[in-house]
Amino acid sequence: MRRTETSEEKIFVGIAVAPGIGQGPLYLHHADDEEPPCTDLLDEEIPNEVVRFEAALIATRAEIIEMQQKIAQAIGAKDASIFDAHLLVVEDRTLIDEVLKMLEAKKQNIEHIFLSVANRYSDTLSKIDDPYLRERAYDIHDVTRRVLRHLMGKSGRPLSTVKYPHIIAAQNLTPSDTALLNRDFVLGFATEGGSKTSHTAIMARSLDIPAVVGLDDFLPHLREGQTVLVDGYRGRVVINPSPATLEEYGQIETRKEAVEERLSHLRETLSTTQDGRRVVLSANMELIEDLPSVKESGSEGIGLYRTEFLYLNRLDYPTEEEQYEVYAKVAQTTLPHSVIIRTMDIGGDKFVGNERKEANPFLGCRAIRLSLDDVAVFKTQLRAILRASVSKNVRIMYPMISSLEELRQANAILEECKNALRGEGQDFDENIEVGVMIEVPSAALCADLLAREVRFFSIGTNDLIQYTIAVDRVNEHIAHLYQPTHPAVLRLIKMVVQAAHSAGIWVGVCGEMAGDVALTPLLLGLGIDELSASAPSVPRIKRAVQALNQSECERLVDELFTHETADTILAGVEAHARSRYEELFG
DSSP states (O other), X not given: OOOOOOOOOEEEEOEEEEOSEEEEEEEEEOXXXXXXXXXXXXXXXXXXXXXXXXXXXXXXXXXXXXXHHHHHHHHOHHHHGGGHHHHHHHTOHHHHHHHHHHHHHHOBOHHHHHHHXXXXXXXXXXXXXXXXXXXXXHHHHHHHHHHHHHHTTOOOOOGGGOOSOEEEEESOOOHHHHHTOOTTTEEEEEESSOOTTSHHHHHHHHHTOOEEEOOTTOGGGOOTTOEEEEETTTTEEEESOOHHHHHHHHHHHHHHHHHHHHHHTTTTSOOBOTTSOBOEEEEEEOSGGGHHHHHHTTOSSEEEEEGGGGSSSSSSOXXXXXXXHHHHHHHHHHTTSOEEEEOOOOBTTBOOTTOOOOSSGGGSSOTHHHXXXXXXXXXXXXXXXXXXXXXXXXXXXXXXXOSHHHHHHHHHHHHHHHHHHHHHTOOOOTTOEEEEEEOSHHHHHTHHHHHTTXXXXXXXXXXXXXXXXXXXXXXXXXXXGOOTTOHHHHHHHHHHHHHXXXXXXXXXXXXXXXXXXXXXXXXXXXXXXXXXXXXXXXHHHHHHHHHOOHHHHHHHHHHHTTOOSHHHHHHHHHHHHHHHHGGGGO
16 A cells, blocks of 8 residues: 655654754665565566566676775775675576576565575575585675665665765664764654664764654654654654744754853863762763864763774774774873773674674673684784873773673783783883773672772673663663663662772763763762763763762662662652753753
């Protein structure tokens, strides 16, 4: 059944994850792994499906050859030869003939038929012991997505090619997608998938772009070019907004600008509570392009530099020299403040092209596990970080440490890198500080052991919450179960703070809890020494800290620890926050 397009206003409600109002034409972004529908065909429709299939194969072959030629020119014919196997797949008569036979037999659309046959081939090869044949399964999967994209009329345009102001609508956005965004033109995000701590949400806050996620059954009602309004305060997306709606949101935007103007005057002030407690306020950073916003935010350095974005959207790992140049620029630009460089946190929801695929990546070979599994890649990064540390303001942080053994193994490799650099006459900071992210319950429970061998902790609340209460933080269907104020989570945070302070080291929070002004009284009351949030959030958090009293926050936490549910704890801390800085709640 064909939908009739109208200009009638439609309102969709999801989860508000990045504040602000964005309005503009809609750009529909389709992921390569979007599943095609299954449609029954009449006999007379079969020949046209064959023509479409042949055209898609020809277009895919041309696409692969073009890509092969570009890579040969850029990095050499040897590296470009990896696509020879892709060409063999697209020209495989056995696979093609089976697709055509099934098309005649089942009389279903060619996209569905082709995917069924290709998946069967890929699954069979992936179970064979021979490593070469297993690799061919990945080739089939890649070619399958390319052919389907042509069959489904998807251009495969990367987001970087969109050269006009727009609102992005998608099922979801991957880290690879957002790393390629043309930031000058993105006015807002709206996705069916995601949660407050999904990658899309984190990136939207970092870029100060209004965003709403978790919009159930949203995409079927859209068409590219429609006027869309994204309300990142209340979690609404309005399609074809009426004049009255536009006027209402114009007034909201005016009030927002007034608040932002007042916050701008705080940028050069310190984040000190009313009773004199200093809280270090840092910024999180993903890309080198973030440096200006970090400097302008009034932050005291970079509390989390997510280096994995250097590894995305490329066929190989970045070289030591590439990484060194980036890290050195970040360190120099951040002076006189410090930068905490987290070693690559690949895996989970962030993948590189040559990475193994796992059934449960969040519990798989990710972060420090991947680094310890591929020591050569790890050493390349550590050497680059050490070389950049000559500015004396660089710290190293390992992600997802789950045991003392992992920490010691990582530190042993770091010492090997130091010895090698000394032997080469390379300068670096001999006293560089090393810390760990506390992201899994085992690390929190063993925090007293870890604290003896590091200089600081940074609590990654996104994953700590996920692993503590067994909730996939990027699954929109259970987003309501993801509770930062769950009593178990707060007990673990308190345990980590006590272990750190007993060992004489400081502890920060670099997860999304740090950027939530509703939770600032809670984190201060728990004794957190540093908060690291997205750069646009820094002035808001600074205003919150300056409006709070440390002793009151400690008494509040004592009271909240008598509560039994996440909801009552959240209500209590939010009421306290609103009583001190209501204007920050939009």
